Amino acid sequence: QIxxxxxxxxxxxxxxxxxxxxxFSGFSLRTTGVGVGxxxxxxxxxxxxxxxxxxNDDKRYSPSLKxxxxxxxxxxxxxxxxxxxxxxxxxxxxxxxxxxPTGTTSGSFDYWGQGTLVTVxx
Amino acid sequence: SYELTxxxxxxxxxxxxxxxxxxxxxxxxxYAYWYQQKPGQAPILVIYRDNGRxxxxxxxxxxxxxxxxxxxxxxxxxxxxxxxxxxxSADSSGTYQVFGGGTKLTVL
Numbered sequence: 001q002i003x004x005x006x007x008x009x010x011x012x013x014x015x016x017x018x019x020x021x022x023x024f025s026g027f028s029l030r031t032t033g034v035g036v037g038x039x040x041x042x043x044x045x046x047x048x049x050x051x052x053x054x055x056n057d058d059k060r061y062s063p064s065l066k067x068x069x070x071x072x073x074x075x076x077x078x079x080x081x082x083x084x085x086x087x088x089x090x091x092x093x094x095x096x097x098x099x100x101p102t103g104t105t106s107g108s109f110d111y112w113g114q115g116t117l118v119t120v121x122x
Numbered sequence: 123s124y125e126l127t128x129x130x131x132x133x134x135x136x137x138x139x140x141x142x143x144x145x146x147x148x149x150x151x152x153y154a155y156w157y158q159q160k161p162g163q164a165p166i167l168v169i170y171r172d173n174g175r176x177x178x179x180x181x182x183x184x185x186x187x188x189x190x191x192x193x194x195x196x197x198x199x200x201x202x203x204x205x206x207x208x209x210x211s212a213d214s215s216g217t218y219q220v221f222g223g224g225t226k227l228t229v230l
Contacts (some may be wrong), residue, residue, distance in 0.1 A: 037219070047157075047208050048166065060217060063123050096164060105149040105170045107212070108155040112164040 002026035004036075004097050004113035007043050011119050013088050018118060022080040026111075029075045033102025036080040037109055038071065040093040048093075052100060053080060068091030088118045124148060124213040126222035140196040142225045144209030147190055147195075151170065153177040154192040155210045159204075162224040169194060171220060196227070 008020035024034060034077065035054040041047050049072040052060040061069050070083045080097060094117045098109035126146040134140040134192050144154060157165035167176055169185035170194060182197045192211075196203055209222040 029163070034188040047159075047210075047223045049210075049221055052219065060219070063218060065168055105167070105176065106175065107153050108167050108170045108210070109157075109165075110167045110170075110176065112166075 001013050002099055002111040003070060004099060004111060006095060006097050006113045008095075009117065010117060011114075011121065013122050014088055014120060016082045016087050016117045018082075018087050018091070020082045020095055020097075020116065020118075021106040022082070022113060024078050024080070026099075027099060029053075029073050029078070029080070031055055031066070031102065033106060034071070035100030037081045037098050038080075039096045039098060039109065039112075040095070041090075041115070042093040043091075045093075049085075050095075054100070069093060087120045091118070093118060124220050126206055126220055128207075128209060128222040128225045130223070131226045131228065133230055134199050135230045137198055140199050140203070142194045142196075142207050142227065143191055143208055144193070144222050145191045146211060146220075146222075148214040149179060149187065149190050149211060151214055152187055152212045152216060154185070154187065156183075156194045157208045157210065159206045159208065161205075168207075173223065182220060183206075199227075201229050203227060208226050 004024040037052040038050040053071045068085045094115040096115045097113045099111040156169035159165040170186040173185040
């Protein structure tokens with residue numbers, strides 16, 4: 001059974017750096033083809049893909065946010081960490097991490113965490 | 123940057139067929155995926171690789187691809203299908219992921 005859970009601050013101030021941790025179980029980031037992605041959703045708005053890290057440490061970032069994002073993995077702890085610098089109120093959103101599978105459903109995000117709401121305000 | 127375009131809203135009566143489209147220039151080369159999201163919940167994958175249905179997803183959900191447009195079809199819509207639906211795909215090189223703007227399905 002695959003589960004993911006996001007953790008991190010619920011409130012950050014403008015210009016601060018946000019650090020979010022995704023802790024997962026039921027799969028390994030040592031498995032060929034597997035990845036973990038981050039997706040966010042501002043209140044009442046659409047999903048936005050942020051970043052993706054694969055088992056081989058290949059990293060992909062949204063072009064519009066690439067300069068502010070860093071994604072890393074700790075395979076031994078079953079964790080993926082996303083940092084976003086220079087936070088702004090427009091970054092207020094629910095942040096999700098999701099499993100990127102291999103096999104027939106590869107290319108999708110087939111299991112999602114519950115999401116964590118991050119508010120950016122002074 | 124690459125974009126996927128969805129209609130903001132679709133309305134159908136119970137028992138009718140709902141069709142939600144998603145358009146993008148790279149869709150002839152890249153698979154599309156569809157997610158259902160209900161208020162306060164995380165998205166759920168309902169279609170993979172244009173027309174695959176994950177286990178546990180009802181047979182009334184289906185997908186198709188006709189070049190630069192993919193379509194999610196829900197046959198015999200039920201009240202419980204009222205939700206936001208998002209398509210997802212990649213740019214032509216497969217490097218970047220993108221979500222459509224979402225479509226709110228209303229069951230009248």
